[in-house]
Amino acid sequence: MRSSVEIASHHTMLLFDEMMAKHTTWRVGGPARYYFQPSDVADLSDFLKSLPATEQILWLGLGSNLLVRDGGFPGTVIATQGRLDEIESIQGNRLRVGAGAPSALVARHAARAGLCGAAFLSGIPGTMGGALAMNAGAFGGETWQRVINVQTIDRQGVVHRRTPLEYKVAYREVTLPREEWFVGCELQLEPGDVEAERREVQRLLRQRNATQPVGLPSAGSTFRNPPGDHAARLIEAAGLKGFQLGGARVSEKHANFIINAGSASASDIEALILHVQQIVAQKSGVQLQTEVHIVGEPA
Secondary structure (H helix, E strand, O other), X not given: OOOEEOOOOOOOEEEEEEXXXXXXXXXXXXXXXXXXXXXXXXXHHHHHXXXXXXXXXXXXXXXXXXXXXXXXXXXXXXXXXXXXXXXXXXXXXXXXXXXXXXXXXXXXXXXXXXXXXXXXXXXXXXXXXXHHHHOOEEOOEEHHHOEEEEEEEEOOOOEEEEOHHHOEEEOOEEEOOOOEEEEEEEEEOEEOOHHHXXXXXXXXXXXXXXXXXXXXXXXXXXXXXXXXXXXXXXXXXXXXXXXXXXXXXXXOOOOOOEEEOOOOOHHHXXXXXXXXXXXXXXXXXXXXXXXXXXXOOOO
């Protein structure tokens, strides 16, 4: 039975057995035992202090890049969408950004503020928190190329300020030295031609719309690009463009996107991911690694 509790302020929300299909871009996923939306960092801090030390925690932004299995998530989901989403221009051509701010909005804000270097963020379908956690990239740019410092929070609810030197950052991968989650960051940008930057954001969005199945339920790129190659090329070469299993289909528009063709379950999508990995390995010898995170219990 799904019920909700309002705590502290009307902005805070705690739901029980909340279906994750409502909150992921693939539109699949079973119930999360607890689903928490903080009103701000102080509220989040209080909540984290109250959790048992063994509680499984899943951070959720816009729900892209994530496959929650049909049996749901047996822990607590912390949802930042519409929360922790401030974007503020500060001295020194910097932006201060909350983890819940959508990446595309950060790109637009930077362009409006006359700052260049963030246009690539318009191609990332998630939040800044997710972009930080996986060093998301698009159109040749990567998130951590612009990061000056980050704000994190730990299980005890303590907020830390850290520099990029404290992280191991690689392609689509960030290794955190300890169990902490990103709540914000500062980005270093350059002053520049506002109009040119705005046109660049528009151009990149048009390019994304032309080459990706925008408007259909997907999670963004399914697989990481192997060194010196593209996952989409390998999948296409293996003859898998348009291949369908259950309600899950390899996009005809971009082979590195798996779409929910209308009735997919999480297990359909996971089965298709495994099938693509097997066939690509047979045909080209390349073992594709997933870029999407797969969490939760099978049905």
